[in-house]
């Protein structure tokens with residue numbers, strides 16, 4: 360029998376390769392960001408409100424733009440990511456912009472071993488849970504990292520979005536809404552630059568909404584709300600249309616593209 364691949368090692372190598380390409384891409388607007396443009400989207404800005412003076416832990420922070428955007432709004436931030444290239448660039452940006460965020464390179468599931476303090480807010484967004492095989496340890500870690508009264512907020516692509524294989528010209532529904540088996544994809548390019556010659560090799564997992572909710576409630580968190588939306592801030596599927604407010608929607612709106620969830624530690 361073939362040995363099981365080291366999923367996190369393969370994903371880490373791919374994310375390390377992506378960082379440079381993403382930092383140079385139109386999608387991430389790095390030069391505008393450096394001049395003060397926020398990378399945060401309306402869903403999280405509205406949900407978290409005034410973060411000034413709050414301690415905020417950002418899970419799967421990529422190269423730190425969202426973390427540093429929260430820092431600019433006055434939060435005291437720690438960003439965590441698996442990719443050492445991502446964390447190195449985040450640290451450079453923090454220094455260049457003279458902000459006060461801290462960045463830690465680790466598997467998000469091992470955050471509690473690497474980040475000792477607790478937080479008023481734990482935040483994560485857009486393309487995160489699909490890299491984790493099981494959400495139970497993720498929920499447990501989130502509960503461990505929150506102060507009593509602290510808030511967890513996630514804005515994420517809806518599980519239905521991940522049922523499609525969009526390496527096909529016309530996306531076809533191919534993967535189970537909550538299938539347990541790992542999904543392996545290998546392709547040239549990356550979402551922020553499809554013309555790039557890097558080869559993305561990725562292991563991912565689909566998680567239904569019940570899995571997200573149960574992981575958090577079983578860890579002791581109280582769900583305040585779960586919302587589903589037609590409008591995505593990112594052009595996540597082929598053939599989406601851009602709205603006048605810069606969001607992306609499908610023509611027929613047959614299913615949501617985004618969910619948001621807020622939970623508190625009582």
Ligand SMILES: C[S@@+](CC[C@H](N)C(=O)[O-])C[C@H]1O[C@@H](n2cnc3c(N)ncnc32)[C@H](O)[C@@H]1O
Pocket residue numbers: 367370374419420421422423424425439440441442445465466467468484485486487490491
């Ligand atoms: C799509 S990005 C997150 C999106 C983020 N909002 C952004 O665009 O800035 C996914 C991030 O998850 C990170 N990641 C993947 N698997 C991880 C893991 N097991 N632990 C920590 N970070 C992980 C990747 O390195 C990458 O930075």
